Amino acid sequence: MKYLSLYIILGVMLIAGVLSFFFYKKSMREEEEVLAKATYTIHKTWEFPQILNEVSGIAWVNDSTLACIQDEEGVIYDFNLITSEITHDVRFGEDADYEAIALKGKQAYVMRSDGLVFEIADYTLDTLDVSPFDTPFDAQNNMESLAYNPKTDLLVTVPKDRGLKKDRYKGLYAISPETKTMGENPLFNIDMKTKTLDSIQKKKAENNFYPSDLAIHPKTGDYYLVDGRNLKLLILTQSGKVKALHNLNRYHFEQPEGIAFSPEGRLFIANEAAGGVATLLEITLEE
Template sequence: MRENKIAFFIIIGVLAFVGILWYAFENPALNPRLEEETYTIIRKWDMPIELNEISGIRWISEDKIAAVQDEEGDIFIYNLQTNLVEEKIAFGNSGDYEAITTTDSSAYVMESSGRLFEVKNFLGNNFETHEYQVPFSGRNNMESMVADSLNNRILFAVKDIDPNSKKYKGIYAFDIETKKSNSLPVLKIPLDDPIFKSKDADDDIDLFSNFFPSDIAIHPKTGHFYILEGKNPQVLIMDSIGKLLQLHKLYKESFPQPEGITFAPDGTLYISNEGKNGTANILEVEFDEEE
């Protein structure tokens, strides 16, 4: 009897301790980080083991997201409703695949080396794969890509070293009709913009090494670019002519390694996290209203 009472009080004590920790973490008055968050996580989907290295994602239809992972030349079709990979499309050999986007019936997948794969009729039984090389290499590290359907082009951003300047990261275009890429950017992310200057930053910090795009998406209603960074988790919002609007810091408790970003047609935003010391996931995220 005495042992049962001891066990009962131990359980009560543990539950009380957990409750205190939860209250402290979720209470903005006790956890200032919550007051600084500019986003809300609406839903979370844990990925299966085969997508633990998830890198790029792209909304393709109701409840379905196409995804690639770093090491395999496969396109995974993940169903948000059933929480299952419904299909796996093998389009290439092993590699370092970082981004995916789609236009009509074609999927485009980018390797970090700048090799671009076009998978025509990717959801059909008889898909065709074509390869192109954009004018970049592994030194530039290409991880960001999005279809700009209004202008019939694929846009992609340099992650590490822009070949044209260290003062910006360029967004470049691949023409879908001609299959040619421009060597000059169509838009620039100026790295000395005040939006990147933290109030706590050291005055001697190198302003030209503080933003490393890992994926890019276009808001279906505003046309704004949402540029994700995984190294220092954050999302930059830029308008269609290149004006920087907002920079949302993402906290590593929920975004340990964000690698992919995409929108549903209604503006619902999804961000994927690689399984860094844990399980990979896709999060539905809602940002505070744009200014």
């Protein structure tokens, strides 16, 4: 009886080992297939400090620094690209759901998920001059995108969940930093039923693409919108024409929530930890 039990245990261990090896090989094959389909090249990867596990927005500062926010604290963090450390942090507001940041020089603009924007006159100071202002958006729109366009001197945003008109379109809207007002009409609308999004068609058209953040290419003026749920990167021309849709595979992009360009066109995407480690990737896209 003693030997029988031993044989049973050994048999179970052998079967478990074979199954583990099978699933490991299957996982490796799937990963190789996904990586083979990647339409981008990763140049460098950084790991964020734990305080940025919930990183939700990034903005270019200079060759060594990105400004970052996370969606639980009203704090702006400067992340050093050389040392992978936070070199400066400053509180601009109480803890809340902050989702996007844009910079106009030393002026910072941070958007809360309900559409409220915080203008910080000079975020590099220890004592801040903060002026919040409203937009037509609310929590149902779930705002997570904000970018500054130096060519037009306008901020640009797009709702993540529901468009203002509750239909199949999500519009990109311009906000004037000077008047703190937004035009009634969008710069253009993104059709959630466009053929480009056929691979992720959902029951409700508004669910086909969830903009988690946007950035404007400094040379072409194209709009780059990242989707942290469907793991996509959508590129639109200045007039709103769909230019390309890139898949962001899960082995590199656990939950992409922030996107930014350097003035030369270097592209950075930030990932929330999502159970692992929050990361920053610099990538180049295939044409």
